Amino acid sequence: MVPATVAAMHRYQASAKLTDSQRHGTGCELFLVEGDSAAGAVAAVRDARTQAVLPCQGKPLNAWRASAARVAGYPLYPQLAHALGLPSPTDTEGVDWSALRFERLVLLLDPDADGVHIGALMLLYLQRFAPALLAQKRVLMARAPLAGLRVADRDTGETEDVWAYTPEQARTLRERAAAHAARWVVLRDWGFRGLASLPPEVLHGTCVAPATRRADVVTPAQMQAVIDVFGGA
Numbered sequence: 001m002v003p004a005t006v007a008a009m010h011r012y013q014a015s016a017k018l019t020d021s022q023r024h025g026t027g028c029e030l031f032l033v034e035g036d037s038a039a040g041a042v043a044a045v046r047d048a049r050t051q052a053v054l055p056c057q058g059k060p061l062n063a064w065r066a067s068a069a070r071v072a073g074y075p076l077y078p079q080l081a082h083a084l085g086l087p088s089p090t091d092t093e094g095v096d097w098s099a100l101r102f103e104r105l106v107l108l109l110d111p112d113a114d115g116v117h118i119g120a121l122m123l124l125y126l127q128r129f130a131p132a133l134l135a136q137k138r139v140l141m142a143r144a145p146l147a148g149l150r151v152a153d154r155d156t157g158e159t160e161d162v163w164a165y166t167p168e169q170a171r172t173l174r175e176r177a178a179a180h181a182a183r184w185v186v187l188r189d190w191g192f193r194g195l196a197s198l199p200p201e202v203l204h205g206t207c208v209a210p211a212t213r214r215a216d217v218v219t220p221a222q223m224q225a226v227i228d229v230f231g232g233a
Helices: 004-014 034-047 066-072 076-084 113-129 131-135 167-179 202-208 219-231
Strands: 025-034 051-056 102-110 139-143 147-151 159-164 186-189 214-217
Touching: 025 034, 025 076, 025 113, 034 167, 034 202, 051 076, 051 159, 066 076, 066 113, 102 113, 113 131, 113 139, 113 219, 139 202, 147 167, 159 167, 159 202, 167 186
Parallel strands: 025 051, 025 102, 102 139
Antiparallel strands: 139 214, 147 159, 147 186
């Protein structure tokens, strides 16, 4: 008998819908995000011509430890394989990787413990069943800000947005603003509560737009660190 929580997770993920892009191939990318709210927010600010969005519902199955049959039966992995244009979520032998529907896979997850864990589990799946994507540097980890300030210069009126990506940076950012209160006035103070909580222009600029977002190719060293920490989880 399948536990109720596992069965519910399967149902939620099975109902997930890909928000596809208008074009595919070179220059196109697929975002994997947490949940429908994040997917809707990202879909609203993406470039619909080249960017697609697929939601992940909760923490995915650990594909590093599970049997191939169980991985193939977990809804997220067939959904991801179908979106990418892979014939199977677990059998990629003979695949023409240059002919995939997307040039890049971008993991855009919340910058909290759950997001880190989900990202690690997705990387474990890719390393086991689609390592060519990692080897070809086609998997990116996008970083959402934990906090941000919009400050204005009291003399010139010029505004600037400044972002923090760690709790330490967030604390330093606010301390710096307080120390410069004679010069700066704080117009907005964003505290992160999920991708959907970010104003659309902030979400677009910091997470989605390739020219301005923080997104790094997953390196072999990072992949090995994920295996060391999460491979047995």
